[in-house]
Amino acid sequence: MSHIRVPTPLRPYTEGQGKLEVEAGTVGEALLELTTKFPSIGPHLYNEDGELRPYVNLFVNDQDVRTLDGEQTPIKEDDTLMILPSIAGGTI
């Protein structure tokens, strides 16, 4: 089993759960399992074209998947896929 860690803003869509178990071989498969189980989280991860929203960061353990193989990045037993929001803003 691998795990997905869900940040607080998305926990209302996972019945309050912050850590979920998944059986998946890649990041994409894990996200598919997550959105199949909790469909209401989908629009917060993906845009209308099915692309990951820019403010969604994905880490496998402590590595950003953008520096690996994106959604094709493999995840192994006991790995944790972390979903993290981008946090930014400005004065003007």
Place this chain on the structure above:
Amino acid sequence: MTFTVPGPVMDEINGHGEKSYPEEGAGLILGLSEGEHREARQVLPMPNHFDSHKRGRRYRLDPQEILQAEERAEQLGLEVIGVFHSHPDHPSAPSQTDLDWAVPWYVYLITSIEKGAASETRAWRMLEDHSRMVEEILEIKDGDG
């Protein structure tokens, strides 16, 4: 929704904004949420990772540091419940950039820093449909209790 911030925590938020002036200062707020009420317990001032020549008008937190904050919150039995940042010489209302990047559910505290001194803090939250940010009731609690 009501957002309660203990006085010493608000002092820390103001202090980080003043110390960061004329750049924007930012960080995460750890606390508890229950229904329509959230309460800050501590803040984690964090480095502004935006390009150095634009930090007077922009801020960005590092995802790795957000991850560390999430882990720290969990160890403390708390949650990351919001974000604070300063607006140097600008009002404490969300800018278009704030609107573009705001994540629903989080509370965003914006502190106006006028000529280096914190002048006003207001609390905002992005609606679920990402259409706009609404102001929340900000309650400053004296002492640490």
